Amino acid sequence: xxxxxxxxxxxxxxxxxxxxxxxxxxxxxxxxxxxxxxxxxxxxxxxxxxxxxxxxxxxxxxxxxxxxxxxxxxxxxxxxxxxxxxxxxxxxxxxxxxxxxxxxxxxxxxxxxxxxxxxxxxxxxxxxxxxxxxxxxxxxxxxxxxxxxxxxxxxxxxxxxxxxxxxxx
Numbered sequence: 001x002x003x004x005x006x007x008x009x010x011x012x013x014x015x016x017x018x019x020x021x022x023x024x025x026x027x028x029x030x031x032x033x034x035x036x037x038x039x040x041x042x043x044x045x046x047x048x049x050x051x052x053x054x055x056x057x058x059x060x061x062x063x064x065x066x067x068x069x070x071x072x073x074x075x076x077x078x079x080x081x082x083x084x085x086x087x088x089x090x091x092x093x094x095x096x097x098x099x100x101x102x103x104x105x106x107x108x109x110x111x112x113x114x115x116x117x118x119x120x121x122x123x124x125x126x127x128x129x130x131x132x133x134x135x136x137x138x139x140x141x142x143x144x145x146x147x148x149x150x151x152x153x154x155x156x157x158x159x160x161x162x163x164x165x166x167x168x169x
Contacts, residue, residue: 007106010136017143018099021051024150024162025088033088034081037156044153045082045091047146052095053079054142058135059102062109062116071121106136 025033025044033045053075061069082088112133120127130138147162155161 004107006112007109010133010140011103011106014102014136014140014143015099017140017147018095020162020166021048021143021147021150022092023165024147024154025092026165027160028088028154028157030082030087032157035157037153040149042080042149042153043082044150044157045086045088046080047150047153048088048091048095049078049082049086050080051143051146052091052098055095055102055139056098058139059098059105061119062105062132062135065116066119067117067127069117069119071119073122102139112136 025048028044030045033048034043036043082091109132112131114132115129116132116135118124118128118130151162
């Protein structure tokens with residue numbers, strides 16, 4: 001079987017973005033992960049919880065291709081928080097499992113061009129369709145977008161930043 005360069009590049013880029021996010025969390029205790037450091041409600045733990053759930057959610061959308069799916073708005077209440085029963089270590093371990101499933105999904109898909117139905121939501125009441133490729137790129141965008149938020153929060157928390165931490169590995 002020939003290597004599909006596009007798929008392997010998607011896998012590599014997703015892994016790279018996840019790793020940058022993980023570096024931002026290096027050495028963070030659970031209480032620090034719950035701490036607000038800016039005027040925003042965002043925290044490192046909340047962002048981690050979100051990116052793990054985002055990747056899991058969109059991979060489920062790809063697999064299920066449910067033309068009747070509706071976004072579960074009730075999950076928005078806890079999406080951006082690290083719950084009292086959650087830990088950074090457990091979320092990171094769960095994200096590793098999700099990442100392995102995502103990698104397998106990318107390699108096993110028939111085509112990245114397949115159009116999949118998106119869940120409707122209050123902000124998108126009409127059903128939309130994205131290609132699998134676009135959906136995977138959306139996951140990448142979410143991780144990269146929130147990595148920037150996480151880096152600012154971390155720097156405000158204790159002065160550390162991802163670039164410095166990455167260089168001092």
